[in-house]
Amino acid sequence: MDNEAVRTFVAVTEAGQFQEAAVELRITQQAVSKRVASLERVLGVMLFVRTARGARLTLDGQAFLPHAREVLRAVERAAASVRPGERALRVDVLQRRISPALALRGFYSSHPGTDLDVVTLSDANATRAIEAVLAGEVDATFRAVAPGDLPEGISAERVLDDPLQLLVGPRHPLASARSLTLAELSGHRIWIPGIKPGTEWGAFYDELTEAFDLRIDAVGPDFGSEALMDSIADSAALATLVGSGDSFVWPTGHDLRRIPIEGPAPVYPHSFVYRTANPHPVLAALRGHLVRARPTPPADAWTPSWAGSGS
Known part of the structure; x- marks a missing residue:
């Protein structure tokens, strides 16, 4: 094969x-x-x-x-x-269209020619991703982690708090809103297929649901972002959540709307996780870039209790 x-x-x-x-x-x-x-x-x-x-x-x-x-x-x-000592820096991202992947593109743009290998451990949870970092399968990963739960030899830096937005089709009752509060989302069906128990993103949405009485539905297979966008566009009832920095694309005819959420603004806390003793020269440059380029999170940001302050 x-x-x-x-x-x-x-x-x-x-x-x-x-x-x-x-x-x-x-x-x-x-x-x-x-x-x-x-x-x-x-x-x-x-x-x-x-x-x-x-x-x-x-x-x-x-x-x-x-x-x-x-x-x-x-x-x-x-x-x-x-592989010899001189090799590409291997960095894991969950998907290639979400904010951490775009942050890597920003690093490469400012460091052209850098030997960088962007990989995807796919549906692996934070525990599996950290094991991959410890084992040397990857040099670093972007994950939402609890700072106190990291194993010895692993470091993490909060580099990206990505505010969530509601994504709806043109016939959805909230489609004309300029912004929304979490209270205004209560009772509306928010469809995020593919959420898996035991993953950090599952824990994030569990706490978000409980804290604000949301109706987040993970039922059904995950056929990918394109199929999700198709379903949202065709429905007057479905909505989903996306990061403000995510780069999803859809046909112009879908006329999808991205609506900011405020008061508070739920943010997904991406941390850059790496082996503390890793001597790879590109790792230090990437860490420095991510810290300098970290956007200021919203003043009213909400993050899950286990993620820490991120400061």
Whole structure:
């Protein structure tokens, strides 16, 4: 099985479109299609249903996805075990369109030519990500962590408090609002598929729900951001939450609205987590950049009790 074909399959899954995956992989869309077709021939199944809006996983594709990700992690561990001292700095992000990934792009823009490898441990929770940092699978990760719960040898710096916004379609009753309070969201269905118990983002939304009497619904499979945007656009009742710094895209016809939430403003607390004794020279430069570039959080910011003050 061709590892690059497996990597391409995962990239298409995460991007939701062959063209977006091609941009991420820095290859042509035709090359992406050929790799996926080759993998489908090897497996003897269809992995995607191609639609005008992109690519959606088939049932076989959904079954294959976790194994494909494990294959890529194993390949990365094997390469890391013999890679010379001079190598790219490996940094994990949960998704490539959320604020930490954009912060890495900002660092690269100000440090062009830096040897940086952005990877995705995918649905791994904070515990698994920190284990990967300790084991040297990655040099650093962005996670919401409780400062007092970090194992020995691991450091974390709060680098990004990302205010949440409500994302709704044009027919939603809140679509015309310029801003909203959390109290005004009570009773409205907020759909965030894919929240997993035991993850830091699950703990974040659990406390947010309890503190402000929200109706956050995680029911249903997570088909990716594109499918979520499609559902929001077509519904007069569904809404979701996104970070103000997240870079999601959708067709112009969806006419989705991002509405700030204030009084208080719920913020997701991203920390930069790394092995304290890691001597990689790019790590120090990245840490310095993230601290200097950290945006000022809203004066009325709300964060979960376990995340600490972030100061």
